[in-house]
Amino acid sequence: DIQMTQSPSTLSASVGDRVTITCRASQSISRYLNWYQQKPGRPPKLLIYAASSLQSGVPSRFSGSGSGTDFTLTISSLQPEDFATYYCQQSYSAPMYAFGQGTKLEIK
Amino acid sequence: QVQLQESGPGLVKPSQTLSLTCTVSGGSISSDSYYWTWIRQPAGKGPEWIGRIYSSGSTNYNPSLESRVTMSVDTSKNQFSLRLSSVTAADTAVYYCAREGRSWYFLDYWGQGSLVTVSS
DSSP: OOEEEEEOOOOOOOOTEEEEEEESSSOOTTTEEEEEOOOOOOOOOOEETTEEOOOOOOOOTTEEEETTTEEEESSSSOOOOOOSEEEEOOOOTTOOOOOOEEEEEEEE | OOOEEEESEEETTSOEEEEEEEEEEESSOTTTEEEEEEEOTTSSSOOEEEEEETSSSEEEETTTTTTEEEEETTTTTEEEEEEEEEEGGGGOEEEEEEESSSSSEEEEEEEOOOOEEOOO
C-alpha cells in the first residue's frame, strides 16, 4: 500500500502569511496527487488535482507543485477563511486511495 | 451544478446492516466520465475510502471492508447505495458520497455527509 505522510500536523500562521504544507508518498505516484480543504462540519473541498491544477472556482492564492514522491500545497497570502484542515490524497493506486493524516492550519 | 445528498438511518445497532443512499441531481449518474464513491470519516480522523461504483454496476471496494460492503446503482432514480453489514462501534463515522473523475481520479463533488452511529 502507498502511504502518505503530511507535515506539519499543525501549523500556526497569521492572516497575510505565506504557508506551505508538504505531502510525501512512500513510493512514486507521478502527479496523481490531490489536495482538499475541510472545515468543521463540512465535506472536504477539492482545491488542487493532478499535483498542480487549480480546481475551478478556487482562489489563485492556492497552488500545488511536485511529482514523484514529494508535493507541496502553498497558500500565498492567508485569508481568514483559509483556516481549516488540509488533506492530500494519492490517486495513483486508484481505485485504492490513501489520504494523508491532515494538516490543521490555525490562527496564530 | 451537481449536487449529492446522502440519506439513511443515523443509528444502527451492532451486528446489523448500515444502509445509505446517495441521490445525485444536476447531472446524470449514467455519465461515462465518472465513478460514484463512498468515503467515511470517523470523528477527528482523516477520510477513508470505502469503495466506488460505475453506472454499469461494476464496483471496487476497499480490501479492508470488502467482505462486508455492497454497492448498487439505480440509474432510473439517479441514485447509488451503500450497504455495510455486521457493523460495530468502529464503523461509527460521517459517511460521504462523492463523484470521482475517471481521468485523474479526484473527488470533485461531495454530499454534505451523514453521521451514522453504531450503538445499541
